[in-house]
Amino acid sequence: MNLALYRRYRPASFSELIGQEHVTGPLSRSLETQTVHHAFLFSGPRGCGKTSSARILARSLNCAKGPTPNPCGECQSCVDLTPNGAGSVDVIEIDAATHGKVDNARELRESAAFVPVNSRFKIYIIDEAHELSTDAQNALLKLVEEPPAHLKFVFATTQPEKIPSTIKSRTHHYPFRLVSLDVLSAHLAEVSKKESIPYEPAALTLISTAAEGSVRDSLSLLSQLASGMPKEGLTVEFVSAQLGLTPSHLIEETFSSLSTGDGASLFKTVDAVISAGIEPRRFAIDLLGALRDAILFNTGVKSVDSNQLSTIDAAVLSNLTNKLPASVVTAMANAVATGVAELRGAVAPRLQLELLAAKLLMLAEPNPPAKSNAPAAAPAKTTTAPTQPKTDSPKTAAPTTDAPKTPTPAKPTKPAALDLATVRAHWRPRNQQNPQHSI
Ligand SMILES: [Zn+2]
Structure with a gap:
């Protein structure tokens, strides 16, 4: 099958254009009431239907049975202006990125004076309108200010803020949105x-x-x-x-490790992610999405699966939220969100991901050690850090300055308990990676 689907499914009328009802509704009504303005500004992100809408507007305006929001599809103009059709001499598309110079604008001004060849209106669709040079904008301004009755303009742009107010104020501005x-x-x-x-x-x-x-x-x-x-x-x-998305079983394994606080299996999963060639940031993004689904699921949003917002098994989602309090799951989501930002352009993404895993484990710890009690136990344990000769990364504070406030890292729990300092202390020998990570 020939699969240029986006060309084959180009909308031919406003009713076929999806996700932009806030634009197509008013435009259709103005076509019905014959009150179509002479100049439009269609703005919005790329690929959401601005140029298609401009073409539909032209087709609707020039239909022999129109202007109408439902072009007949049979008259010469409709046939010429079907998506992927031959086009009409009276509907002129200009890419301002390549034809935005003043000479082009002057030519346009001259040719615009002539009446349409065989249509009701002569319609100019100016794509990437923010690329018009200042001279070109000035050359066009007069025409947009006082156009002859046969002339219509549609300016399409991804950057409406770059369209001068002199032109903008003469147009009806319709902002297009990303489709949900x-x-x-x-x-x-x-x-x-x-x-x-x-x-x-x-x-x-x-x-x-x-x-x-x-x-x-x-x-x-x-x-x-x-x-x-x-x-x-x-x-x-x-x-x-x-x-290149994370296979759902890896997310499910991560959830299961977090819900049981099983550090060994969590790091095994991280290893599997790296071995599978999944980009660490991609994994973090997918994990964040799954945590978000878990949070929604926990609040009783039953549409999570019916809307197919997640490919993660509902039982896995509920297992996580059953075992961990909502506040912990939310804190995890926050940590992952920060991790996603830090992983952008990271020099050592694997290390960053492992650090993130360590942070999540700390959050998942079922009984976090009390900070205030057992001051007696603290000094005994904390001596390890300052005296250790092979101090880890330069990021860890110098031992001398650290000494007075030693009670803080006190951790009167089992030696197996994991915290950031421990992770960092064991980092270099295992990984041989530079712990300095970028933004
Ligand atoms: Zn028609």
Whole structure:
């Protein structure tokens, strides 16, 4: 099958455009009441339907039976302006990134004066409008201020703040949004059914998540994955692997280690993550998502699984929240969120991930040692740190300055208990990594 899905499923009318009802609603009504403005500014992130909407608007305006929000699809203009159609001489698309110079704008101004060849309106769609040079903007301004009756403008941009107020104030501004996960997943399900692509619903959620709200990106991904899918279709396992996501069993193992406070198995899982070639930051992001699902699950949000927000087994989610108090799970999520930020461009990501695991274990500790009691026991234990000759990283405070306030690291628990200082102290010999990590 030919799989340029994002081209095949380009919307041809506002009713087919998904996730932008706050824009398509008012535009459809203005078409119905014949009160369409002469200039528009469509802004928003890439891939969410700005240019498609501009084309639909042109099609709606120029339909022989229009202007109408439901173009007939049969007249010459509608046929010319179908998505992937031949196009119309009266609907002119300009990419300001390559044609944003003043000469182009002057040419545009001159040609705009002529009436449309065989349509009701002459419509200019100016993509990447923020790339117009200042001279070009000035050349266009007059036209946008006092346009002839046959002229319409649609400026599309990802950076509306760069559009000068002189132009902006003459347009009707419609901000487009990223499409929500649910809407995107439902759309992918519909397309998959039409294309006879077998799928697991959760796999489509993964694709929607990866597309970050962009319809075009989601369909491109669907095309790519479907062209190489196994005969079972788009399974969670296949899609996770293709997108480089953490397989859910690794998240489940992490949860199980945390709920039992089993450090050895947690570090084994971290090792498995690295061995599987999963990017540590990716793992942290996926773990954060799973913790978030656990928190929601714990508050009784039953839609977690029905909305397929998580591919983690519900029993695993509830097991974690049953064993650990909500405050601990929330603290873990916070720690992981910080870890995700720290892992961005980290020099030693593995080490960072292991540190994060150590922090989570500390949070998971079922009976955290009391800080105030047993001051007598403290001095005996703390002597190890200051006298130790092979002091660890330069980050650990110098022994001399540390001496007066030794009671703080006091840890009157079993020697096996794990804290950051212990982890750092044992770091170098095992890993031979530079513990200096970047931002
Ligand atoms: Zn028509």
